[in-house]
Amino acid sequence: MNIAQLLRIVELHDPATRVHLENVRDGCYRLGRAMGYKDGHAEAIAEAGLLHDVGKLHVPNFVLSKPARLDPHEFTIVKYHPEQGAELATRVNRKRLAMWIELHHERLDGTGYPRGLTAEFIPREVQLLTVVDVFDALSAPRPYRAERTMKESINELHSEVTVGRLNGEMVQAYLEIIGAPSAVPAYDLRATLVG
Numbered sequence: 297m298n299i300a301q302l303l304r305i306v307e308l309h310d311p312a313t314r315v316h317l318e319n320v321r322d323g324c325y326r327l328g329r330a331m332g333y334k335d336g337h338a339e340a341i342a343e344a345g346l347l348h349d350v351g352k353l354h355v356p357n358f359v360l361s362k363p364a365r366l367d368p369h370e371f372t373i374v375k376y377h378p379e380q381g382a383e384l385a386t387r388v389n390r391k392r393l394a395m396w397i398e399l400h401h402e403r404l405d406g407t408g409y410p411r412g413l414t415a416e417f418i419p420r421e422v423q424l425l426t427v428v429d430v431f432d433a434l435s436a437p438r439p440y441r442a443e444r445t446m447k448e449s450i451n452e453l454h455s456e457v458t459v460g461r462l463n464g465e466m467v468q469a470y471l472e473i474i475g476a477p478s479a480v481p482a483y484d485l486r487a488t489l490v491g
């Protein structure tokens with residue numbers, strides 16, 4: 297099996313995941329370059345972005361498209377997808393990306409899964425992929441809630457930084473890349489005015 301074949305299977309299983317993977321790939325490349333990574337390294341992060349959710353092949357479609365919040369049992373199933381994605385990446389000759397894929401749901405404050413790692417143990421490439429992933433997930437329509445506006449997604453992203461779950465420097469850089477209105481959070485603007 298090669299990457300194109302794997303992605304085709306993902307698309308047949310859940311078209312929304314395929315769209316998400318393309319978005320995250322593009323965002324990872326752009327943010328990677330903006331954060332100073334050389335072209336080849338940004339490409340590698342982008343490829344990890346393209347593959348990061350392929351483990352969702354192991355999650356039944358009725359769970360992925362459930363028009364309500366997941367129950368604890370369903371969430372347990374979903375929580376395996378980073379490790380299963382890492383395994384699938386190895387099968388398409390991308391073993392070097394497996395660790396990044398496995399860690400893409402870790403959060404800087406240790407509240408992520410599967411390992412509950414904290415910032416110092418999460419590679420910066422993974423922190424970058426996570427920022428792009430979270431923003432695309434926040435922006436995407438979901439069966440169980442109304443679509444967020446851009447402003448609401450940006451506010452959610454800022455609150456993830458405030459509670460210590462996402463890398464603030466990367467969030468800021470990403471919002472600038474996508475031309476988000478009010479890329480600078482309100483508290484920073486106030487500080488600027490007072491200072």
Ligand SMILES: [Fe+2]
Nearest residue numbers: 348349400401
């Ligand atoms: Fe994921």
